[in-house]
Amino acid sequence: MTKFSTEDKLSAVYRYLNGNESFALISSSMGTAKSEVIKWVQHYHHHGAEAFMKSYAGYSVQFKLDVLNYMNEQGTSIRETAAHFNIPSHSLIIQWKKQVELQGIDALTPKKKGRPSMPKKNHGSMNDQVPAEGSLEALKAENERLRMENAYFKKVECLSSKQGKITKQDKVQVVHELRHEYPLKALLVLADLPRSTYYYYVKNFGRPDLDRELKRLIQSIYDDHEGRFGYRRIRDELRNRGHKVNHKKVQRIMKELGLKCLVRIKKYRSYKGTVGMIAPNILNRNFTADRPYEKWVTDITEFKLFGEKLYFSPILDLFNGEIITYTISTRPAYSLVSTMLEQAFEQLTDDCSLMIHSDQGWHYQMKQYHHALRKRGITQSMSRKGNCFDNAVIENFFGIMKSELLYLKEFHSVDHFKSELAKYIEYYNHRRIKAKLKGMSPVKYRTHAQEAA
Structure with missing residues (x-):
């Protein structure tokens, strides 16, 4: 091949x-x-x-379980899951799935390559031999092992991060504290720590942490944005604050701190076949615009909260990714789109030369929708049938918004969710920075471009 x-x-x-x-x-x-x-x-x-x-292709057992759990929970295909986790070959996921189904989770543990090592001969005394099963010595050894495990996991639970993960530094600290009570070799096996790793961290215990201030800043930015920023965006925010840091270092520190950005989930589909007029794909995936109010994209997505569905319809400007306006309703009626258009048109001037792109959802095939656009001299563009990539920018926004709001926060009621959604749109437009906008938020980028012009 x-x-x-x-x-x-x-x-x-x-x-x-x-x-x-x-x-x-x-x-x-x-x-x-x-x-x-x-x-x-x-x-x-x-x-x-x-x-x-x-990149290095060695995958840990936890990573393999995360991949399989994500596929089961989100209902994604094996190829979609491989793309999401950037796994070069989807056949690996098939292999992991079969291993778990046939042999259990232990089958995911990678096997050592090469010949198995020969068992070492025991040249010690009789006291070094494994005690016979059921003997008093065996019971004492088992009791000591259980005491060691209990002490270890109690300390680990106290030190584990809020993400529910234990770092290598935490493991080393626990092992170091227990080394006088239990054999170091047994503790390292229990903690799954190589001896070299343990001694490396012990050697640096007394040294000052050179990244202490950087870790504090990264934690502060992560908390300030409620876990919505990944390592690339945190790197950009650090640069905005005058700290030039490589993205790999930010990623490593976030991993040490147990900080991880959330993932995104699929959106609602409004396609019902040809029920009206279909416009050509004029946008043709040219997702760049030279000025504000030149190219807009729109779509509808669905939320499920408190036993009812909510439908969210925004308009996004391709110049800077800004949300121009939005509507939300308990029913996906045409008024959801017509009201959104009325609100958006209030921001237009007479000299605007605008194109609005959507998918082939039934709302955008309606005569009322065509008439409203023609009346304002707006060009209509539509994605090709069943091709989500033709409207990728708004699809990407839905994924971000659901990850950073819907699946991140807890809501007490539908009204509480609507209130938090309004706050999030304000945050997205005015505070959420983007790498492709030179580390600026959408509104700041638009303002900067207008001032430069």
Whole structure:
């Protein structure tokens, strides 16, 4: 099978995203399977160009369980799950799934390569031999082991982070505290710590933490944004505050602190077939705009709260990702979209040359919708049938918003959720920075661009 470089894969992705070539045409020209090109595009949408950078392929047992749990809970396919976690081959997930089903979780533990080592001969005295099962010595040894485990896990529970994970430093601290009561070798086995790792951290116990202030800043930024920022965005915020830090260092420190950004979940679909007029795909995945109020995108997503459904309809400006306006309702009626348009039109001036892009949802096929756009001289554009990538920007926003609000906070009522949604939109527009906006929020970027002009 032909091996493709990072440049080859990115070139194939860009060819497809330009909208002029199909998966089949690209795969045929490259001499590979259509599924391979689809996989590259999926990985790119989740991770960008970094999806094709070579990385260490050793996966821990916990990572494998996280992948399988995510697939079961979210109902994603094996290929979608592989793209989400940037796993190069989806066959690995199939293998992990079979192992768990046939042999249990222990089967996920990687086996050591090479020949198994020969058992060491015991040249010690009779006292070094394993006591016979059921003997008094065996009972004493078992009792001592249980005491050691109980003491270890009690201390671990006290030190574990709020994310429910124990860091290596925490393990070393616990082992170091218990080393006088129990054998160090047994403690290291229990903690799953290599001797070299233990002695490395012990050696540095007395030294000042050079990253102490940076850790405090990272924790502060993470808490201030309620866990919505990943390591890249935290790096950008640190730079905004005058701290130039490599993203890999931020990622390592976040891992040490047990800080992790949330994931996103699928959105509501409003497609019901052809029930009205279908507009051409004029936007054609050109998701860039030279000025505000030039290109808008819109769609509808669904929330399920307190036994009822809520439907959310925003408009997003492609110039800076700003949410122009939004409506929310308990029913996906046409008024959800018409009211949104009325609110958005209030911000337009007479000299605006605007395009609005949507999917082929039934709301956007209505005569009333076409008439409202024509009346204001607005060009209408629609995604191709069943192609979510044609409206990827608004889809991406829904994923972010659900991860950072719906699945992050607890709500007491529907009214409480609506109140928090309004606060989040204000936060998203005015405070949430983006790398592609040069580390600025959408409103600040728009203001900066207007001042520069």
